[in-house]
Amino acid sequence: RDLRAAAAVPGLCRPGMDTGTWLILGGLSLGEGACKLVDLVAPAYTIAIAALVTSSYIKRQAGTKHAVVPPPVREMGRASSKRADARSSAAALPPLEEATTGITLPGQLDFPGADGKPLLMCGLGCGPRLKKIGPLNVKVYAIGLYVEAGAAKALEPFKSDSSSPALFEALFDQEKFFVRKVLLTFARGVSSKQVTDAIAENLKAHLDEKILEKFGTTLASGIGKSLDKGESIFFAWTAPESLVIGVRGKATGELSHPKLPYILFRGFLGPNTPIPPLRSSTAQGLPRLFQAAAGAMGAGGEGGGGGRSAPASAPAVPATVTEPSTGLPLPTTLTMVDPTSADGAGLGMSLLGCGVRVKKLGMISVNVYALGIFVDAERSKPHLEAFKSGTADPRLFEALLSREAFFSRMLYMVFARSVSAKQVADALAEKLKPNLPPEVFDQFNSTVINSLGKGLSKGQTLAFLWAAPDHLSVIVNGKPSGEITNDRLPRMLHVGFLGDDPGVPEAKAAIPKAVADLLSR
Numbered sequence: 001r002d003l004r005a006a007a008a009v010p011g012l013c014r015p016g017m018d019t020g021t022w023l024i025l026g027g028l029s030l031g032e033g034a035c036k037l038v039d040l041v042a043p044a045y046t047i048a049i050a051a052l053v054t055s056s057y058i059k060r061q062a063g064t065k066h067a068v069v070p071p072p073v074r075e076m077g078r079a080s081s082k083r084a085d086a087r088s089s090a091a092a093l094p095p096l097e098e099a100t101t102g103i104t105l106p107g108q109l110d111f112p113g114a115d116g117k118p119l120l121m122c123g124l125g126c127g128p129r130l131k132k133i134g135p136l137n138v139k140v141y142a143i144g145l146y147v148e149a150g151a152a153k154a155l156e157p158f159k160s161d162s163s164s165p166a167l168f169e170a171l172f173d174q175e176k177f178f179v180r181k182v183l184l185t186f187a188r189g190v191s192s193k194q195v196t197d198a199i200a201e202n203l204k205a206h207l208d209e210k211i212l213e214k215f216g217t218t219l220a221s222g223i224g225k226s227l228d229k230g231e232s233i234f235f236a237w238t239a240p241e242s243l244v245i246g247v248r249g250k251a252t253g254e255l256s257h258p259k260l261p262y263i264l265f266r267g268f269l270g271p272n273t274p275i276p277p278l279r280s281s282t283a284q285g286l287p288r289l290f291q292a293a294a295g296a297m298g299a300g301g302e303g304g305g306g307g308r309s310a311p312a313s314a315p316a317v318p319a320t321v322t323e324p325s326t327g328l329p330l331p332t333t334l335t336m337v338d339p340t341s342a343d344g345a346g347l348g349m350s351l352l353g354c355g356v357r358v359k360k361l362g363m364i365s366v367n368v369y370a371l372g373i374f375v376d377a378e379r380s381k382p383h384l385e386a387f388k389s390g391t392a393d394p395r396l397f398e399a400l401l402s403r404e405a406f407f408s409r410m411l412y413m414v415f416a417r418s419v420s421a422k423q424v425a426d427a428l429a430e431k432l433k434p435n436l437p438p439e440v441f442d443q444f445n446s447t448v449i450n451s452l453g454k455g456l457s458k459g460q461t462l463a464f465l466w467a468a469p470d471h472l473s474v475i476v477n478g479k480p481s482g483e484i485t486n487d488r489l490p491r492m493l494h495v496g497f498l499g500d501d502p503g504v505p506e507a508k509a510a511i512p513k514a515v516a517d518l519l520s521r
Helices: 003-005 057-061 081-088 164-170 192-201 207-221 262-271 275-298 377-387 394-399 421-435 438-454 489-498 505-509 511-520
Strands: 023-025 032-042 045-053 067-068 096-098 103-105 108-112 118-133 136-148 180-186 234-237 242-247 250-256 322-323 328-331 335-336 347-360 363-378 407-414 461-468 471-477 479-485
Touching: 057 275, 067 407, 096 118, 096 136, 096 192, 096 335, 103 136, 103 180, 108 136, 108 180, 108 479, 118 335, 118 347, 136 275, 136 489, 164 262, 164 394, 180 262, 192 207, 207 234, 207 242, 207 250, 242 262, 250 471, 262 275, 275 335, 275 347, 275 377, 322 347, 328 377, 335 394, 335 407, 347 377, 347 407, 347 489, 347 511, 363 377, 363 489, 377 394, 377 489, 394 489, 394 511, 407 489, 407 505, 438 471, 438 479, 461 489, 471 489, 489 505
Parallel strands: 023 045
Antiparallel strands: 023 067, 032 045, 096 103, 108 118, 118 136, 136 180, 180 234, 234 242, 242 250, 322 328, 335 347, 347 363, 363 407, 407 461, 461 471, 471 479
């Protein structure tokens, strides 16, 4: 039976089902006395499906889609209690949310170690691979970097200064070795040749033709004809001279070469990387590694001595928060491409506060959108250090609105109902129009209307990224849709939510405590 087809059965894989939920699928003929045990592992859950079937049992259950079966004897459960505990804590590190492609990568992974025991691999950062085709930036894949928890010891010097360029030299170090892995999940369908040619492009200047051909053949044979949207490949640097290649979650080949793993990973993470947000996101995500290592030590494991213990159980920042009035989820972190950077550097944005924008229609209050207020996590810290007490201070909001001591801010809206482009523009105009020159307001108004087209449906997003003192980007459903350069507009738009009369008061009220939490991380 094709397990992917089985996994697609409606109602079979669903949140809330965990190890120990036993199901039999009506109509699945395994033969009299046949037995199967399958682990289906997904980011949010692990499902054990077992069927112990006899012909008489099938007759008794005829027409039943799902029938509960008593669990088989314990010896059949491949996952021991220790293994199940490790799997069930897979959510200890929040997922890596790549905003440009909209792809979510796992926060942590298991990977077979040299001794056969699973290594806990911690996700540090992610970024989008964009391909320039004429005037367009085409989204190719989202990439995530993972290192084993034992890397915490080697990377300890960067715990207090993850912005140091030496961090990346340590990530390439072959002497103080730890396992690294990159996971590439594709945002579009691609042929095997497109993948191998693109990755080999960064290798050929540094490697001989023999190893290049071997690398290309191994990767292509694992891929087959092509990769569909949502499918993945990975490269795992498992020893100083060893590279494991995997496709669709399965290792498909291993190559041994003194330079290949180093050159490949440097191509993704080096100073000339085609994916700058991966570097910035990795630097910002380094605390995740120390969190996981500390959790492993707390569980009685080896911690920094190898990272082969159970995954971390320490509290983590959740991947999303739910705005209570609308029930809409908002991400707690987002990686954005800096539109003002010539090399497409990344911005690691952190959520400070959220709330609901309410529109009064007569006697009825209508929820329009959930708002999240974000700041560039690392670049904002030096400017917000004076406000680590968590108490409300008018100077905090002055700092958040300052054009001089600058760091990026963003207003992120998830709509609770369908709205037209004109409705959105008119609502934003209420506070903006009186405070801007007519020509600037008209430019903003037309940019919003043109960016939104017909409008937005429930659950769709609109964001305004204040990326430079005089630069505002309009982002619709994760895609940059317009830019305006003006020295007053970005600040006045944010004053509407951070000033004395905020459009979403509860979002502003949540900020002092969130700033204290941000500074403590």
